[in-house]
Every structure is written in structure tokens, then in C-alpha cells.
Amino acid sequence: EAPVIQITLFLTSIAIRCFRWKIYVNLRACMKASFLKYTLHFKRPGGTSRGVLTQKDTYFILLEDQDRMGIGEAGLFRGLSWDDVPDYEIQLERACRALESGETEPWNAFSAYPSIVFAMEQALRSLEGPDPFLLFHENPFTTGESLPINGLIWMGDLSYMKQQVAAKLAEGFTCLKLKIGALDFQEELGMLREIRREFSAGDLEIRVDANGAFPSNIALERLKRLSELHLHSIEQPIRAGQPDQMAELCARTPLPIALDEELIGCLETESKSALLGTIRPQYIILKPSLVGGYSGSEEWIHLAELYESGWWVTSALESNIGLNAIAQWTSTLGVDRPQGLGTGSLFTNNFDSPLEVRKGRLHYRSGKPWDIQKIYKICT
Structure with a gap:
């Protein structure tokens, strides 16, 4: 198995470099780059096991080149992002100067800042597209193919x-x-x-996300209880950073486990491979803002398939600008299972856009x- 893994790691690194080069080949050093901060406000506080969210700061990298504009969202997630650091705005300024300089691979110096890498990738694609919001040429999503999503x-x-569940079911969600x-x-x-009594597993797919809330010593017993309800999967049952305990859970669990927070901060190809090789999860959750953008996510996908783990894509509370960028890329991957891309309606001050959720699908x-x-207005 080892030689196969080594060859795959090498090919993966080449593929990621090619992926990034495609969006950079036409860049001209004369362009102007800047960034700005924007605070999103929740319509209603969002509760998680880590606390209640009422607002979320996000950042945009802006590119200008003659009569063209590019925009990319750096979806920093306070308290969760690997790059939630005191000098984050200084790093954004560095990223802007790197983009302006015409460096061959401007993101190389920002591998420790996954959300900034993603913003750079988006902004460059946005600049080179037919308009700032079409990042992938003739991608299935913007040409009429909707994406199945879960209701959160x-x-x-x-x-x-229970009120939320009833509302989502009335809206036509089947996951x-x-x-x-x-x-x-x-x-x-x-x-x-109660939900299962009314809706069978064939009628409604249920996923749960513990955000690492279960104590390690009782997690397996809880997974056994949850599995009796014919759930699809559970995300991050125990807190991240316990690979041996998580590996044991994944080996013994009656309920498929999806890694989420476990991926954050795992930045090098070799460490990603080691993590998946040790834990052998049933699924991984890809949040481009948290794992290094399109290129970082695609590397995870290559490795997940090597280790026979499934995957799906989830947004990380970006504005519609970042959500649109994630959805277009996701549509190019040929997905069929529901993705976690239904967060666009959470904010009072989001940007009106062509994104629309109907009957459990993002259009x-x-x-x-x-x-x-x-x-x-916010850019000037």
C-alpha cells in the first residue's frame, strides 16, 4: 500500500499546482488589489455546541484591472478557523501586495491562511471570468443544474x-x-x-452534527443509541485532536462518522494522508474557507478517495459571494448526495443574488x- 500512497501523493501535488496555474496564467502585474471587512448579522441567533452566533465578520479581496473587477471572500470563522490570528488583516494586506506583484504563485506564502488562499483563488477566477460572479466557465450550476442540499x-x-424541522419539511427538504x-x-x-416516527429513512435522510460535544469515554454508546434511529451519519462526535480515539470510534461505530473540525489545520499533503490513513473515517466534510480553498479541498478529495472515504461540501457561513463561489465549484464535481450549501438566507444584510433555495435544492x-x-458601495 505504501508505494501506491506515495505515488498518489506526488500526483496529487502536481494536480493541485496545475489547478492553481489555470486561474493565474493570464494575470497581469499592473492590477490593483485591496481588501475590506464586512460584518454579517444573523436574522436569528444560531445555536451550536460552541455557543450562540449573532454576527460573523468576513473579508473580501478586491482586484481591479482596467475595466475588470474580481472579488473573493475570505470567510474567516472566529474561534474555529486555523488562521484566526491577531495579524490576520496584516496577512490580507500581504496577500494583496503579492497579487499585485505578479508573482508566479502568489499563494505559496499563505498556506497557513486557508481562508486567504480561498479568497485569492476566487478573486483571480472572478477577474478572469465573463463577469465577476461567473467563476467557472459554463459550470452546471449557473447553466441550470440545481444542487441538492440539506436543511440546517x-x-x-x-x-x-421542532419548529425548524416542520418548516424545512414544509419547504420540501428530504435531508x-x-x-x-x-x-x-x-x-x-x-x-x-419523533421525526423518525413520522418519516422513515427512505423518506427523510437525517444527519447530525455534534461539533465534538461527546466525551470520548461514552461516545460509542451514544453512537449506538443514535444508530437505532437509522441516521445517515454524525459529524465530529468527539473533539478534534484525538486521532487514536477517533480511529477507534470509526472502526467500531454502527453509525457512519464524518470528520469536520478534524481537518482544520492539517495543511500538508503528507499530514492529510497520515490523518486519513490513521482514522479511516467513513466521510469527510469539506469547507473550502477552512481547508485552503478549491485546491486544498480537491487535495482532500483525492486522498479521501484513496482511503475509500466519502465526502461532501459545506459552506462555513460565508455571504452569498462566497457561497456562490463554493456552489459553482461543487457543481463541477458531479455530486449527487445533498451538500451543506443552504446558509444564504441566514443574514439580514446579505447580498441579493441569483441564489435561491427551492424544494431542498440550491438554484x-x-x-x-x-x-x-x-x-x-462597500467596495468604495
Whole structure:
């Protein structure tokens, strides 16, 4: 197995370099680059096992080259992103200077800043596209092919969570993702049982996300209880950074496990391979803002397939600008399982866009314009 892994790692590194080169080959050093900060406000507080979210800061890298504009979102996630560091804005300024300089591979110095790498990739594709919001030429998403997505159920009291479930089912979702781990476990089991009594596994796919909330010594027993409800999977049952315990869980679990936070901060090809080779998860969750953009995500995909792990893509509470960039790329991957891309309606001050959720799918309404005036206003 070792020689196969080594060859695959080498080919993967070449593929990632080629992927990045494609979006850089026409870049001219005379362009101007800048960044700005923007704060997104939640319509209703979003509860997770790590706390309640009421707002989220995000950043945009802006490129100008004669009459063309490019924009990319650096979706920093406070308290979770590997690059949530005090000098983050200094690094964004460095990234802008690197882009302006015409360096052959300007992202090489920013591997420790996954969200900045992603913003650079987006901005360059945006600049080179037919318009700033078409990042992939004739991609299936913007030419009429919608993406299946899960409905996200935030933590709260049982009454609120049940209200969310009822609303998502009425909207036509056939896959729900529930945040668990903050309430009493028996109460959460009771709620899941109620859903299952009304909707079989054939009618409704249920995923749960513990965000690392389960103690390691009782996690397996909880997974056994959850598996009785015919769930699809559980994300990150125990906190990240315990590879041996997670490996044992993945080997013994009756419920498929998806790694999420475990991937954050794992930046080198060899360390990614070692992580998947040790843990052997059933799935991994790819959040481009947290794992190094398109190129970092595609590297994870290559390695996941090597180790026979499944995967899907999830947004990380970006604005519609970042969500659009993720959705277009995701559509090029030929996905068929529901993706985690339904977060565009969470904010009061998001940007009006062609993105629209209907009947459990994310659509791109090509006849609906982007709110260019609002975007231009924050950029000037």
C-alpha cells in the first residue's frame, strides 16, 4: 500500500499546482488589489455546541484591472478557523501586495491562511471570468443544474428545533442536518425519535452534527443509541485532536462518522494522508474557507478517495459571494448526495443574488441580478 500512497501523493501535488496555474496564467502585474471587512448579522441567533452566533465578520479581496473587477471572500470563522490570528488583516494586506506583484504563485506564502488562499483563488477566477460572479466557465450550476442540499436545524430549546424541522419539511427538504450536543442527550434522542416516527429513512435522510460535544469515554454508546434511529451519519462526535480515539470510534461505530473540525489545520499533503490513513473515517466534510480553498479541498478529495472515504461540501457561513463561489465549484464535481450549501438566507444584510433555495435544492436564477450597487458601495 505504501508505494501506491506515495505515488498518489506526488500526483496529487502536481494536480493541485496545475489547478492553481489555470486561474493565474493570464494575470497581469499592473492590477490593483485591496481588501475590506464586512460584518454579517444573523436574522436569528444560531445555536451550536460552541455557543450562540449573532454576527460573523468576513473579508473580501478586491482586484481591479482596467475595466475588470474580481472579488473573493475570505470567510474567516472566529474561534474555529486555523488562521484566526491577531495579524490576520496584516496577512490580507500581504496577500494583496503579492497579487499585485505578479508573482508566479502568489499563494505559496499563505498556506497557513486557508481562508486567504480561498479568497485569492476566487478573486483571480472572478477577474478572469465573463463577469465577476461567473467563476467557472459554463459550470452546471449557473447553466441550470440545481444542487441538492440539506436543511440546517440550529440548536435551541426543543420547541424551537421542532419548529425548524416542520418548516424545512414544509419547504420540501428530504435531508436535514441537526445540530446536537448542547441539550440533554435523552431529549435530543426523543426529538429524533419523533421525526423518525413520522418519516422513515427512505423518506427523510437525517444527519447530525455534534461539533465534538461527546466525551470520548461514552461516545460509542451514544453512537449506538443514535444508530437505532437509522441516521445517515454524525459529524465530529468527539473533539478534534484525538486521532487514536477517533480511529477507534470509526472502526467500531454502527453509525457512519464524518470528520469536520478534524481537518482544520492539517495543511500538508503528507499530514492529510497520515490523518486519513490513521482514522479511516467513513466521510469527510469539506469547507473550502477552512481547508485552503478549491485546491486544498480537491487535495482532500483525492486522498479521501484513496482511503475509500466519502465526502461532501459545506459552506462555513460565508455571504452569498462566497457561497456562490463554493456552489459553482461543487457543481463541477458531479455530486449527487445533498451538500451543506443552504446558509444564504441566514443574514439580514446579505447580498441579493441569483441564489435561491427551492424544494431542498440550491438554484441559480440567471435572470435575477446581483446587487451590484450594494457590493460596489462597500467596495468604495
